[in-house]
Amino acid sequence: MKLVRLFAALTGLVVLAACANNDLSGPPKDFGDFSLGYNIVVAKNAKPVGPSRQATPAEWEEAIKTAIAARFDRYQGEKLYHIGIGVDAYALAVPGIPIVLSPKSVLAITVNIWDDSAQRTVNAEPKTFTVFEGLSGSTVVGSGLTRSREEQMKALSENAARLINDWLVENKAWFTPEAVAARAAVTAAEGPEKVAPPKAAATTAPATPAAAN
Numbered sequence: 164m165k166l167v168r169l170f171a172a173l174t175g176l177v178v179l180a181a182c183a184n185n186d187l188s189g190p191p192k193d194f195g196d197f198s199l200g201y202n203i204v205v206a207k208n209a210k211p212v213g214p215s216r217q218a219t220p221a222e223w224e225e226a227i228k229t230a231i232a233a234r235f236d237r238y239q240g241e242k243l244y245h246i247g248i249g250v251d252a253y254a255l256a257v258p259g260i261p262i263v264l265s266p267k268s269v270l271a272i273t274v275n276i277w278d279d280s281a282q283r284t285v286n287a288e289p290k291t292f293t294v295f296e297g298l299s300g301s302t303v304v305g306s307g308l309t310r311s312r313e314e315q316m317k318a319l320s321e322n323a324a325r326l327i328n329d330w331l332v333e334n335k336a337w338f339t340p341e342a343v344a345a346r347a348a349v350t351a352a353e354g355p356e357k358v359a360p361p362k363a364a365a366t367t368a369p370a371t372p373a374a375a376n
Contacts, residue, residue, distance in 0.1 A: 186325070187233060187234065187237075190237075191234075191237040191238055191328075192328065192329075192332045193332075193335075194331050194332045194334075194335035194338055195240070195242075195335050195337075195338025195339060196240040196241055196242040196338060196340075196343075197235075197238045197240045197242060197244055197331075197338055198238055198239060198240045198241065198242060198243050198244070199231075199232070199235040199236055199238060199244065199245075199246065200243040200244060200245040200277075200279050201245040201246070201247075201277075202228050202231050202232055202235070202245075202246055203245065203246065203247045203248065204223070204224040204227045204228050204231070204248045204249075204250065205220075205224065205247075205248070205249050205250070206220035206221075206223035206224050206227075206249075206250035207220045208249070208250070208251065209223055209250040209251065209252060209253055210251070210252045210253075211252070211253060211254065211255075212252050212253065212254045212269075213254050214254070214257045215253065215254040215255050215256075215257065216255035216256075216257060216312045216315070217255075218253065218255060218312065218316060220250075222316065223250050223253070223316065223320075224250075226313075226316045226317060226319075226320040227248060227250070227272075227320045227323060227324075229320065230317075230320035230321045230323065230324040231246060231248070231324050231327070233321075233324070234321075234324040234325065234327075234328055235324070235328070242279075242280070242338070242343065243279040243280065244276055244277060244278060244279060244285065245276070245277040245279060246274065246275075246276060246277075246327070247274070247275045247276075247277060248272050248273070248274050248323075248327075249272065249273040249274075250270070250271075250272055251271040251272060251273055251291075252270075252271040253268075253269065253270045253271065253319070254267075254268060254269050255268050255312055255315045255316065256268045256296075256310075256315065267295060267296060268295070268296045268315045268318070268319055269293060269294065269295055269296075269319075270293075270294040270319040270320075270322075270323060271291065271292070271293050271294070272291070272292050272294065272323055273289045273290070273291050273292075274286075274289065274290045274291075274292065274327055274330075275289050275290070276331070276337070278343070278346050280343075280347065281343070281346035281347050281349070281350045282350055282355035282356060283346055283349065283350060283355065283356035284356065285337045285338075285342075285346070286334075286337070290330060292323060292326050292327070292330075294319050294322050294323045294326060295319075295322065296315065296318045296319060296322065297318070297322055
């Protein structure tokens, strides 16, 4: 009976994970007037943690940029924002003994949102995320056994994009006309923000992010 209940619980989680993976088929969650400008990902400082398959900075940058574009290019607002992401650390699960030694994959990132017209960040502090692959039929026994390195990176990148999207929805007050006007007023009084653009873009340009989608 316990095994039956466990199987039922895992099946339910697999269904939920599958639904989450398909959420791009529906309309995007509204959080205000938003259009994606520069889609910047920098992974040159990314460190593998613990037992991990290896991935190059370029591979991480491509995987995450693809996931960000797939999710945020759906927004067709008039107000332009840039997303800057720094990849801090990762672990891509290696094959292990099922259930007992089945490491999971994880990705650590830092995110900033940059208001193009106000020339300053929207979020007061950089936001850090710890991203997991999520439970699915292929990860219950450890994705090192069931997924390729590329599949692990794709799943982590898509989940990262989803978490960023949810974060912006939770903070939709940042994108109201009042918030936009307040940032513009600060810029008019003080000039453009005196710090570097989104953390991930700091090595790209001193003022406005300069990497294209």
